[in-house]
Structures are given as structure tokens and as C-alpha cells.
Amino acid sequence: MIRVLLADDQALVRGALAAMLGLEADIEVVAEVGAGDEVVPAALRTAPDVALLDVQMPGRDGLAAADLRAALPSCRVVVCTTFGRPGYLARAMAAGAVGFVVEDASPEQLVDAVRRVHAGLRVVDPALAAESPATGRSPLTGRERDVLASAKxxxxxxxxxxxxxxxxxxxxNHLSSAIGKTGARTRAEAVRVAEDSGWL
Structure with missing residues (x-):
């Protein structure tokens, strides 16, 4: 039995995913949470094999897979989101995720992704993987990203x-550098470009 934790701030999406996965004989949803800060405590309580994390949630975002990997190394993280952006893919993989699936994938693809990562494989949305080498790596330093995110x-x-x-x-200096690296003319435009690229 593959034990799954679901983290998504939209209750309807979370419920639909739980219902869909619950139809599979070899998958059991052991926890559902609606905020990033709830992921690690729920995982420590329920010991999931696979965690499906949304990107944008209250508290810690789903890209903080490193927190979960540090707390429960046996749990394999799949980012499952509507935000299919190359920057998010790069950040998720850098944080320790082993899968990245967009929420408009078919139910069969999502179930297959859970089984594949549980078996030790990596799973990445093919269209996003093809796009990622050209646009995925963020040009921003960590501090520039922090300053720009705070300026939102x-x-x-x-x-x-x-x-x-x-x-x-x-x-x-950090704002000026971030504006230049994003090709923007203003701070607000730099924030928009960075968000659209998945760098924030």
C-alpha cells in the first residue's frame, strides 16, 4: 500500500485528489492539509511514502520540499500544481522533489506519477521539462529573490x-540588480516577471 499525504490550500482540489487516489487499490491517502506549515507535522504523524504538494499555499510553500525531506527522508515529494512554470520546476527539484506534475494532467497520469516515484523513479511533466532548460534557472541570487519577494x-x-x-x-542595490536581471523597467514589473517565471 502506498501511503500518500496531500497538501493543497484549495479544499475542493484536495478533496477531488483524495477521492481519485482513494479509488486505487494500492494507494491510501493518510493525511490532507491546507497549509505548508502543516505538512511536516502531518507527515511525522502519518509517515507517508509520497507527498503531493501544491506550490502556493499559506505558510511555507510547496517548494520547501527540503523541510519534509529533512524531517522524513523516506518520503518522496511530488509537486502537483496549476503553476506549471520552469522556475518552479527548477526550485522544486533543487529542494529535493522527485516529481513535478501539473494539475490538469489526467487522473491516470497522476496515479502513475505516484506509483513511479514510490518505485524510486523521477517524474516530470514532459512539456515543462522540454521548456525548462531555456527558461527555468533563476538569474536572481537568494538575497535578490528575498528582497524582490518582500517588495511584492x-x-x-x-x-x-x-x-x-x-x-x-x-x-x-539588490532591487536594482533584480530589475536588471529580469529585463524589467520598474520594481513592480520585475516582481511580475519573476513571479510569471516561477522565480519567487
Whole structure:
């Protein structure tokens, strides 16, 4: 029996996935959570073999697969999301995920992905894998990504500096560099480009 943990902030999607997987004789859904912060505690309680994690959730996002891998190394992580972006694929794999499936995949493809990763294989959406080498790697450094992500809500440089414990000059430098690397003209445009590429 393959024990599966589902993490998706949309209850309807989570419920549909659980119902679909529950129809399989060799798969049992042992936990369902709606926030990233709930993944590791639920996994430690239920010891799943495979975790299907959405990308964007409250708390920790699904790309923080490294947290789950550190807490429960035997659990294999598959990112299952509507956000099929090369940047997300690259970040998920770097964090330790062994699969990346988009939610519009057929039920058969999702079930096959669960079985394949449980058997020790990697599974990546083919269209995304083909697109990824050209656009997937983020040009942003970790600090540039942090500053740009914090700037999403339009905070001032002073606010960003306080929140990130950096000087205002350092924040300006990181923002300027991120704007240049994304080919944007403004901070807001840089945020949009980075989000669309899956780099934030």
C-alpha cells in the first residue's frame, strides 16, 4: 500500500485528489492539509511514502520540499500544481522533489506519477521539462529573490530594509540588480516577471 499525504490550500482540489487516489487499490491517502506549515507535522504523524504538494499555499510553500525531506527522508515529494512554470520546476527539484506534475494532467497520469516515484523513479511533466532548460534557472541570487519577494506588496525601501535587517543602500542595490536581471523597467514589473517565471 502506498501511503500518500496531500497538501493543497484549495479544499475542493484536495478533496477531488483524495477521492481519485482513494479509488486505487494500492494507494491510501493518510493525511490532507491546507497549509505548508502543516505538512511536516502531518507527515511525522502519518509517515507517508509520497507527498503531493501544491506550490502556493499559506505558510511555507510547496517548494520547501527540503523541510519534509529533512524531517522524513523516506518520503518522496511530488509537486502537483496549476503553476506549471520552469522556475518552479527548477526550485522544486533543487529542494529535493522527485516529481513535478501539473494539475490538469489526467487522473491516470497522476496515479502513475505516484506509483513511479514510490518505485524510486523521477517524474516530470514532459512539456515543462522540454521548456525548462531555456527558461527555468533563476538569474536572481537568494538575497535578490528575498528582497524582490518582500517588495511584492509595494513596501518602501526603508520598510524592506527594516524587515530584512539590511541597510537601505543594500536593498536598493539588490532591487536594482533584480530589475536588471529580469529585463524589467520598474520594481513592480520585475516582481511580475519573476513571479510569471516561477522565480519567487
Amino acid at each position: 506588496d509595494g513596501a518602501t525601501v526603508a520598510d524592506l530594509a527594516r524587515a530584512l535587517h539590511l541597510s537601505e543602500g543594500t536593498v536598493r
